Amino acid sequence: MSKREKIVVIEDEADILEVLQYNLKREGYTVVASRDGEQGLDSVRRENPDLVLLDLMLPGLDGLEVCKRLQADPVTANVPVIMVTAKGEESDVVSGLQIGADDYVTKPFSPKELLARVKAVLRRGPVREARGGGGDRIVRDGLVIEAAKHSVVVDGATVVFTATELRLLHFLAAHPGRVFTRDQLLSRAIGDHAVVIDRNIDVHIGAIRRKLGPYRELIETIRGVGYRFRDSAAG
Numbered sequence: 001m002s003k004r005e006k007i008v009v010i011e012d013e014a015d016i017l018e019v020l021q022y023n024l025k026r027e028g029y030t031v032v033a034s035r036d037g038e039q040g041l042d043s044v045r046r047e048n049p050d051l052v053l054l055d056l057m058l059p060g061l062d063g064l065e066v067c068k069r070l071q072a073d074p075v076t077a078n079v080p081v082i083m084v085t086a087k088g089e090e091s092d093v094v095s096g097l098q099i100g101a102d103d104y105v106t107k108p109f110s111p112k113e114l115l116a117r118v119k120a121v122l123r124r125g126p127v128r129e130a131r132g133g134g135g136d137r138i139v140r141d142g143l144v145i146e147a148a149k150h151s152v153v154v155d156g157a158t159v160v161f162t163a164t165e166l167r168l169l170h171f172l173a174a175h176p177g178r179v180f181t182r183d184q185l186l187s188r189a190i191g192d193h194a195v196v197i198d199r200n201i202d203v204h205i206g207a208i209r210r211k212l213g214p215y216r217e218l219i220e221t222i223r224g225v226g227y228r229f230r231d232s233a234a235g
């Protein structure tokens with residue numbers, strides 16, 4: 001890696017925290033540990049990390065609330081979040097994706113899988129131009145998408161998008177009129193090692209549409225296939 005990426009780990013179980021710290025440091029990452037939600041929030045705001053590993057079950061503020069506050073703050077909204085959760089908590093996972101988490105790892109996890117997920121999310125960066133896509137700046141009527149600036153403007157007002165949401169929106173908008181399946185969006189817009197559950201892409205698309213407001217219909221659902229960004233020629 002070109003620099004020592006910094007990761008804030010928010011985990012209250014001492015043994016799991018020790019495993020996370022050991023494996024991440026062995027790979028060359030700088031690790032900042034927090035044992036509860038409030039402390040974790042302060043750490044992210046203070047440390048400006050490249051990634052957050054966030055446990056769901058925390059004393060005080062739980063992981064979902066921490067994620068919600070991170071994504072609601074423009075200062076921290078662009079920091080990728082990987083949730084760490086117990087198996088079988090799909091409803092919590094979906095809630096986390098709706099809020100803006102980028103990925104999740106289930107407990108018990110293997111260090112190898114964890115590191116693969118971490119590397120995959122870090123490779124994506126805050127925002128990277130979609131592979132094979134068009135230009136960085138995309139304009140459609142009153143909608144302006146600028147990937148490099150992590151900026152989306154809707155009728156003159158800046159709207160906060162998470163890194164994953166912006167990546168998906170930019171990818172679709174860069175290929176107007178082309179239909180992409182959910183699997184294609186996962187692999188091409190989100191990247192390798194993206195977690196796959198039935199509602200993953202649907203949850204992100206739903207959040208994007210809500211934030212687009214009057215332009216929500218630009219993202220069309222193609223039943224039985226996937227999604228596309230409406231071609232300007234379609235009217």
